[in-house]
Amino acid sequence: GESVGLHLPTLSVQEGDNSIINCAYSNSASDYFIWYKQESGKGPQFIIDIRSNMDKRQGQRVTVLLNKTVKHLSLQIAATQPGDSAVYFCAEKHTGNQFYFGTGTSLTVIP
Amino acid sequence: ETGVTQTPRHLVMGMTNKKSLKCEQHLGHNAMYWYKQSAKKPLELMFVYSLEERVENNSVPSRFSPECPNSSHLFLHLHTLQPEDSALYLCASSLGNTGQPQHFGDGTRLSIL
Numbered sequence: 225g226e227s228v229g230l231h232l233p234t235l236s237v238q239e240g241d242n243s244i245i246n247c248a249y250s251n252s253a254s255d256y257f258i259w260y261k262q263e264s265g266k267g268p269q270f271i272i273d274i275r276s277n278m279d280k281r282q283g284q285r286v287t288v289l290l291n292k293t294v295k296h297l298s299l300q301i302a303a304t305q306p307g308d309s310a311v312y313f314c315a316e317k318h319t320g321n322q323f324y325f326g327t328g329t330s331l332t333v334i335p
Numbered sequence: 336e337t338g339v340t341q342t343p344r345h346l347v348m349g350m351t352n353k354k355s356l357k358c359e360q361h362l363g364h365n366a367m368y369w370y371k372q373s374a375k376k377p378l379e380l381m382f383v384y385s386l387e388e389r390v391e392n393n394s395v396p397s398r399f400s401p402e403c404p405n406s407s408h409l410f411l412h413l414h415t416l417q418p419e420d421s422a423l424y425l426c427a428s429s430l431g432n433t434g435q436p437q438h439f440g441d442g443t444r445l446s447i448l
Contacts, residue, residue: 256434267339267425267439268378275434313377317434322391325378 236332243301245329247314250295254316259288259299262328263310271299271312301331309333338362339440341426347446350416356443358409358426364438366431367409369401372423372442384409385431413445421447 237243249257255276260268274281274288274297281288287300297314313328339360348354360367369381383391384403398420400412409426423444427437 258436260439265441267341267427267441270436270438273436315378322380322383322393323437327375327377 233327234330234332236334237304239304239306239333239335241304243299243304243308243331245299245301245312245331247297247299247326248295249297249314249316249324251316251318251324252292252295253318256317257288257290257297258315258323259286259297259312260315260325261308261310261312268313304331304333306333306335339426339428339438341424341440341443343443344441345444345446347448348413348416349448350418352416353412353414355413356411356424356426356445358411358440360407360409360426360428360438360440362428362430362438364428364430365406366429366435367403367406368427368429368437369399369409369411370425370427370439372425378425381411416445416447418447421445 258273259271261271262268272283272286272288274290279290285302289298301308309332311328311330313326315323315325317323342357366385368383371379371381380393381395382401387403398415402410423442425439425442427439429435429437
């Protein structure tokens with residue numbers, strides 16, 4: 225069945241360090257992936273996306289890596305800041321219109 | 336301003352009440368979605384509207400009734416809800432409904448007494 229999961233439910237990093245958040249998916253037909261950030265009391269906020277014909281995409285301080293061989297997605301945040309503290313979750317889409325979401329990793333940035 | 340506005344932000348209702356959640360998007364999108372977010376669970380897709388027509392209905396109980404009068408507005412009508420329906424209800428929109436990022440509102444926190 226569908227499985228979009230995260231390796232760790234919580235992650236603590238020192239301010240200024242790089243953060244890596246991981247996501248595993250099980251459907252090899254998935255062709256589009258999104259990372260979202262959700263702060264307390266707010267809705268999910270789009271961070272970055274990647275399509276299955278790519279293996280890396282960079283944004284401002286964020287990089288998404290896609291490894292289709294092992295069905296693994298990661299989000300790297302450079303120079304993590306206190307404002308990066310939030311829950312991060314991945315979403316995958318395969319054929320059809322439905323996205324499957326992970327349960328999220330809670331990132332805490334230690335000043 | 337997220338571009339997707341949900342009201343009310345918080346709602347407490349009894350099991351016999353009838354209420355409606357409202358969502359409005361200002362992004363020019365043509366697809367809108369309702370999700371349920373419960374603690375420690377993945378987002379659950381409830382309904383999808385594309386060009387004001389319902390295209391997905393994920394076996395949601397009939398006590399939840401969506402309405403999409405135009406591409407900018409989406410409602411979720413609630414009646415005779417159960418305590419397990421307490422959750423955060425999120426609205427999202429996208430440009431098209433295949434392979435485009437969804438933009439979310441901040442949700443309505445619903446508590447059923």
